[in-house]
Amino acid sequence: MLIELDTIHFVWWIYLWSILSIDFINTINETESNQICHSLANDEVEAQGSNELNILAVGLTRKHLLLITKDFHVYELAKGSLDSSINRLYLNAKPTPMSVKYPTLFESSRFNTIKTQLFNGFFIIDKTTDWLCITTWDKKTDEGGIKYDLINDKVQSGYRFVGDQEEVLISTKESCMFYSLRHSQKNNGLEIAIYKCQGNKIKMTHPFRLICYGDKQKMTIIIKNYNEICKNDAIEWPILNGFVADDRFYLLDKTDVQIFSEDAYKKANKPVSIDKRKYSSFFVCPGSISESFFAKNRSFLIIMMIILFILSFILCCILMIRVENHPIFRRHFGKTMRSVFRFRKRTADLTIDEDISKTEATSNTPTSLLLDHRPKLIFNPFNRIKFLPTTRSLKFDCRPKILSKHHIVSKIKINRTKINKKLYSKRYLKILL
Structure with a gap:
């Protein structure tokens, strides 16, 4: 079977494209941007040799x-990049140096x-704009912090923390509000409070x-009411950091991402479940496939498989049609096909000759044997009515001239040169009766 070369090339390009696509998905290109992303997705947090998270600030505007890293790169992500249904943050944007993003x-x-x-x-989100707030601690420096207007591109004097105990500030989507976390001086347990901006x-x-913890198995948490233990x-x-x-x-702690509902704070003493994620599971970098990728995109993958199957089927049909109509195919296989048709025609002619021989043989057989062939020839009430109309005599209707125009003579092509017309009319008159 011969196929045109351009069609073969087309099929091979499809297979080659599929293989390269799979290889591209499973291969991580170690560029600078991917190195930054994988430093965030590292299960053991190490930034510049210290046991710290490489995140300066993360939150919603x-x-x-x-997400701004401590080495001053900015991830500007769509809000949909955070999939809260499976707790994944897709870092599907290229990190931009702060010198370029916010010069x-x-x-x-x-x-x-x-x-x-x-x-x-x-x-901080207030009534007019979005702010990036970078604070200092008065125990380490006398310099004040800085506020940067993300919408209007302006820099202003910011805040300086004056507390005695280190705290971690957590961004929220609420207007001019954020949480603060610290460790209790009594039992080293984690504590949470709310801060709001008031003027400057x-x-x-x-x-x-x-x-x-809400249970001994440490599967749930409870935020107690004020002054409760x-x-x-x-x-x-x-x-080390976090957001709502x-x-x-x-x-975000040193090894895991701790995820739980905000109802734990809004409703005191209400137990809520904890979802703990490793950084490699929470942060999803470009070119990598998370463990839940196929589960999340199951419907899309099924649709793509169906489309590819349909396209493959159509391509096969087109190839078959082109092969059958190809000049080389007709040249080599056309004679064989014509010989098959001729063989079938000769077989049909032999069948007709055998029927004629059987018809001749009936001229020398008794009437009882001829009646055995009655269903084959005329045992049909419609033909009987057609051959024997009531307005004509039986003798007139059974003449050979009349019979030659109807079903029996048309079905069996009788060779009139071999059959006696008189014998034929007499014998078949008995069959009709």
């Missing part, structure tokens, strides 16, 4: 989810003064409350 901030003298003494980074200051509006073990996660999105806390 009006339009995006922003006004990066080149400001105030930022260059404090960028080696940063204490906390978080986002940030003040605590709700005191710290203790975070405890834990009935089970107190939580001692080493939280889709009514969930995403708290």
Whole structure:
């Protein structure tokens, strides 16, 4: 079977494209951007040789989810990049150096003064704009913090933390509000409080409350009411950063991402479940496939498989049609096909000759044997009615001239040169009766 070369090339290009696509998905290109992403998705947090998370600030703005690393790269992600149904953050944007993304901030003298003494980074949404707030701690420097207007591209004086105990500030989507986490001085358990901005200051509006495990198996947590203590073990996660999105806390510690509902804070003493994720499972870098990729895209993959199957079937049909109509195919196989048709025609002619021989043989057989062939020839009430109309005599209707115009003579092509016309009319008259 011969196929045109361009068709063969087309098929091979399809297979080659499929193989290269699969290989591209499973291969990680170690570019600078991917190195930054994989440094975040590392299960053991190491940034510049220290046991710290390479995240300066992460949280929601009006339009995006922003993540800024400590080496000053900016991920500007769509809000849909965070899939709260499976707790995955897809870092599907290329990180941009802060010097390119926010040159006004990066080149400001105030930022260059404090960028080696940063204490906390978080986002604030107020009534007019979005702010990136970078604070300092008065125990380490006398310099104040900085506020950067993300929408209007302006740098302003920011906040300086004056507390005695180190705290981690957690961004939220609420207007001018964020959480603060610290470890209790009594039992080293984790505590949580709410801060709000008031003019040029940030003040605590709700005191710290203790975070405890809700059961002995440590599968749930409870945030106690004010001045209450834990009935089970107190939580001692080493939280380094975090944010709130889709009514969930995403708290980043040294090894895991701790995820639980915000209802734990809003409803005191209500146990909520904990979902613990490794960084390699929570952060999904471009070119990598998470463990739930196929489960998440099951419907899409099934549709693609069906489409590919249909296209393959159509391609096979087209190839078959082109092969049968190809000049070389007709030249080599046309004679064979014509011989098959001729063979069938000769077989049909032999069958007709055998029927004629049988008809001749009936002239010398008794009437009882001829009646055995009656169903084959005329045992049909419609033919009987057609051959024997009531307005004509039987003798007139059974003449050979009349019979030659109807079903019997048309079905059996009788060779009149071999059959006696008189014998034929007499014998078949008996059959009709």
